[in-house]
Amino acid sequence: MIVELTKLDSPQIEFDLEIEPEKLGLDIEYVEVLKPVKFEGVLKSKKYWSVIEGDIAAKLRVSCGRCLEPIPLDLDFSFENAYIGAEDFTEERETDLAVENLDVSIIDSDKMDLSEIAGEQISIELNKPIVCKEDCKGLCQKCGTNLNKKDCKCDEGPGDSRWSALSDIKIKK
Template sequence: MFRQAKKSDSSPAGLWIDIEDIGEDGLVLDFVKDPSFFAIEKKDFKIVKDVVIHCSLSKCDNDIYVTGKVSAALEFACSRCLEIFTEQIDAEFSTEYLPETERPTEEEMEIVEDDFGISYYTEEKIDILPTVMDQILLSVPIKPLCKEECRGLCQRCGQNLNVGKCNCQAEDIDERLAVLNKIKL
């Protein structure tokens, strides 16, 4: 699913962190990845600049805690006026990683109320790419708006009403006035 990143080792593309690198004082790490690193299948937005992932990790026995922030510039088409615009997102996340051996079985799953934010690792390293992808996808609005007060397009003539008025509205008002005048008569 993800395009192979330029990497020195043979790990699949991901944002891998070796658990042994997390010392007693934890580990603070930044990743900077260009947009092509993130193979986005959805086409209703685009990553337009390098994505910066800042994360800090701590370890308690086999439990790994990761908190961090994903900063990215995303490009959307406005759902009202169709203009392309860019928006900066800064999404904070926190995830706990447990060894795969501690993953609850299906029966146990039913009594675990909320395991959102928990991931599992098999080898001596964790991959935070799935978490980062989730953060990016969660930041994408269902109906992107170039600005809150976007006026959109005229439904009749297609004029972008942020740029200027079209004549349709004036005609509408004329028609309504004409109706009112008739009623008055």
């Protein structure tokens, strides 16, 4: 859904959308959107900028940040973000927006694509660390073994007493 800010009939519009995954403009490796995304909220148009207060619910499949196994991820979050045209974004207004404690996105035109805005917010959520479980052991840095599934031998070398004796000799040289 594209909103033309200059053509709003009212300073505030409410919306309740279901967005098809391909309209989100999300193109992140290891992230799959399984169902249309629910996005409801309100767009408030202020003098120099617009504010969206929204709720997003999405069912995704992502990869664990440590072991890369695919895991289901249900997102359900709220956000508040201001949108301001590049030419309106003066230093003074930057300060005003900071005072209101708003996250800010700069937009090129007065057309806002709510589908892409939903995609942008989802990608911000995905910046947070995501793991399959609290104590995921991840992958071995050397051989790539998934350490949740089995152990590898990579870490055993330095602990072996025969080899530490050898390194003592080297130090004496």
